[in-house]
Amino acid sequence: MHGIFGVQTPMIEKQVTSLAEAVVGIRSGATVLVGGFGNAGSPIELLEALLETDVRELTIVANNAGSGNRGLASLLREGRVRKIICSYPRSNGSIWFERRYLAKEVELEVVPQGTLSERIRAAGAGIGGFFTTTGVGTDLATGKETQMIEGREYLLEMPLFGDVALIKAQRADRWGNLVYHAAGRNFGPTMAAAAGLTVAQVSEIVPLGSIDPETVVTPGILVDRVIKITVAKT
Amino acid sequence: MSRRPDDSIERLLRTVPGRRTPRQLAARLAADIPDGWFVNIGIGKPTVITDVVDPKREIVFHSENGIIGVGRFAEDSTQDDDLINAGKEPVTIVSGAAFVHHSDSFALIRGGHLDLAVMGAFQVAENGDFANWNIPGTKIPAIGGAMDLAIGAKRVWIMMDLFDPDGASKLCERCSYPLTARGVVTQVYTDLAIFEVSATGFIVNELVEGLSLEELQRHVPVKIRLEDCP
Numbered sequence: 001m002h003g004i005f006g007v008q009t010p011m012i013e014k015q016v017t018s019l020a021e022a023v024v025g026i027r028s029g030a031t032v033l034v035g036g037f038g039n040a041g042s043p044i045e046l047l048e049a050l051l052e053t054d055v056r057e058l059t060i061v062a063n064n065a066g067s068g069n070r071g072l073a074s075l076l077r078e079g080r081v082r083k084i085i086c087s088y089p090r091s092n093g094s095i096w097f098e099r100r101y102l103a104k105e106v107e108l109e110v111v112p113q114g115t116l117s118e119r120i121r122a123a124g125a126g127i128g129g130f131f132t133t134t135g136v137g138t139d140l141a142t143g144k145e146t147q148m149i150e151g152r153e154y155l156l157e158m159p160l161f162g163d164v165a166l167i168k169a170q171r172a173d174r175w176g177n178l179v180y181h182a183a184g185r186n187f188g189p190t191m192a193a194a195a196g197l198t199v200a201q202v203s204e205i206v207p208l209g210s211i212d213p214e215t216v217v218t219p220g221i222l223v224d225r226v227i228k229i230t231v232a233k234t
Numbered sequence: 235m236s237r238r239p240d241d242s243i244e245r246l247l248r249t250v251p252g253r254r255t256p257r258q259l260a261a262r263l264a265a266d267i268p269d270g271w272f273v274n275i276g277i278g279k280p281t282v283i284t285d286v287v288d289p290k291r292e293i294v295f296h297s298e299n300g301i302i303g304v305g306r307f308a309e310d311s312t313q314d315d316d317l318i319n320a321g322k323e324p325v326t327i328v329s330g331a332a333f334v335h336h337s338d339s340f341a342l343i344r345g346g347h348l349d350l351a352v353m354g355a356f357q358v359a360e361n362g363d364f365a366n367w368n369i370p371g372t373k374i375p376a377i378g379g380a381m382d383l384a385i386g387a388k389r390v391w392i393m394m395d396l397f398d399p400d401g402a403s404k405l406c407e408r409c410s411y412p413l414t415a416r417g418v419v420t421q422v423y424t425d426l427a428i429f430e431v432s433a434t435g436f437i438v439n440e441l442v443e444g445l446s447l448e449e450l451q452r453h454v455p456v457k458i459r460l461e462d463c464p
Contacts, residue, residue, distance in 0.1 A: 037299040037336075038322035039315055063336075088277075090376035091322065101374060110367075110375050113298060114340030114382030121337045133385045134344065137416040139368075140381070182333060183300050184316030189335040217335070 014176040014226050015205055019049035022199050022227040026164050028055045029082075033120060033191040034062040034072060035167035038091065041184035043168040043201050044071035045229045050080065057082045061120070061162060063113065063187065065089035065097035076100050085160070087113035112140065115157050117190055123159035124193025124222075131156055165195035169218070172202040173209070176223030177216045185217065192222040199225045243401040243453055247425075252443030254425045261286045263352065263393055263423045267293050271349035274298065274383055277321040278354035280393045284325065294330075296348060298379040300339045303331025320379065343379065344386040351387035353380055355394050355419075357409040360435040360456050362419045364392060365411035377414075384415030396424035397453070405429070405436060407456045426450065429458065437461065 016022050023046060026032070036042030050058075051074060058081050065084050066072030075081050076096035084106060089097055100106040111119070112134045122130055131154035135141050145156040167188040170181035178200055180188060192198045200218075205228045247253060254262060260283040267273060274296045275283055284295045285306045295304040297319045304319055305326035313324040334342070342348065355366040364384070368375040384390055398404055405422070421439075422429040427450060428440040436458045438447060451458055 038318055040299065040318050040322075041316060088376045088378040090374045094374075098374065108374075110377050112377050112381040113336075113379040114344055114386075117336040117340050132344065134382045136385065137413060138381065139412045140377075180333075182314060182316040182327075183297070183318065185333055185335050186299050187336045190337045 010174055012220075013174050014220065014223060015172075015174050016225050016227050019045060019227065020052065022046060022201070022225055023049045023053060025197065026050065026053065026055055029057045029059075030055065030163040031059040031061060031161065033162035033165040033187070033195050034060055035165070035186065035188045035191055037063050037183065037186040038067070040182075041168050041180070041186045041188060042071055043166045043199075046166040046168075046199060046201050046227075047071040048074055050075060051078055056080045059083045059085065061085045061116070061160060063087050063116070064091050065094050065108075067091050067093035067095075069096075073097070076106065079105070081106055083107040083109065085109045085111060085116070087111055087116050116160070117187065119157055119160035120162075120187070120194045121190045122157075123161040124190065127159060129156055129158045160194070162191065162195035163197065165191040165198040167191055167198065167200050169200050169202045171204045171206055171211065172200060172223070172226040173206055173211055173220070174226075175208060176200070176220030176226055177211050178202070178218040178220075178223060178226075179211055179215055180217055189218045192218045197225075198223050199227070201227050201229050203229065243397050246449070246453060247397070250426060250442060250444045252445065254442060256282055257286055259393060259423055259425060262428070263391065264293070266421075267350065269293060272296055272302070272347065274343065274348050274351040274387060275304065275320065276351065276353035276380065276383065277378055280352040280354060281319050281321045281323055283352060283393075284319070289328075294328075296339075296342075297325075298339055298343065298383070300334045300336060301325075301327060301331065302334065303328045305331075340379070340382055343382050346386060346388060348383075348387040350389045350391060351383040352391050352393055353383065355392045355404060355414075356398070356411050357404050357406050358392050358394075358419055358422050358431075359406050359409045360431065361408070362417040362431045363409050363413055364390075364415065364419050365409040366414050368412045370412070380414050384418050389420050390415075390418045391421040391423060392419055393423045396426045403454045403456075405454050405456055405458070435459070
């Protein structure tokens, strides 16, 4: 496609240039899938960009409940979170979660980590639920449908969709293809598929064609926006 | 909530010369892992295992956050924010390591591909039940990957202090805390002794130096014995 000055403008352009653009359209009450395991792969700048908007009453789906003062912890501090669905909220320095939870200002749903991940995967993969032996015979089985399969008891778990996924990767191109760094990958690929809007913050945006297709971890079909974060704030 | 530690247990812990430090216990546990095993290392005490194991051995350590081939803890100069273990401690990786995303990491956990999972615990019962995620009323509940690992790994070994900070035995007849899984624990490595969970209860496989079975039994409210009874 040619623009009015004859300059070719890309037909698929997922790169946005400001954090405000990256989070535009996220509404109060949204369910937000947040990538990361501790600080590894945590989209800190995207989460903090939400503080610059007026969204509140968020349901956050993440492995942890934030620590220190950055990222997810800052949303808790500012009272933007209504509920957290996570596997492990009890981390060192989870002061804001602890404060809000003990004051009953935030609701908590603990989900076994693999079940959390698989529920999100099911949502992104068009699977209407799945049976797992995780949690059988524990308090978490209460109220869940069970099924005997080849002599073992399983629990039915349901898909977990997000309105939005906020994730972090190492490198992207303008089609939204993503490559991650080390264990920062964690929930990113799974969450990217399970939300209506997927936004990835990256350290580097490279020209289309320069990521070897054999190494693409999350294909751009699953990503709506990418934003390059130049310097990590301290 | 917390009560005064039992004086006699305090004395016991102070006076048994062979009581193992967490690093000594980790090394002792690692000695029982055969080369070639894929072993998940859980949050808490077990994370030190990857740091004490002889680097010439070929045990492949898995971390739930998507690392297959965890190495020693990272020195300051080699720290990478995206390279941490289940306990969020900076680690290195070994030659031959691989990264996977979370869904794959837990597929290989639930799918029975791990030879062993080593976890901490609040309580272990003589029927192999254990509890390690919630002490109602005192802590924020936190499961992490424990329930998936407990049902998925081929074996579950527990690494913990034998007594909790209040002096209560973590070995028990039946768990009073909410369970992580039923009937899965086969070995328990503690600072004072190593136990096997048999069909007939706890068998003591090893006592540390300076501790007798009779002395230990006085402090543990469940029957422990040296050999399986017929």
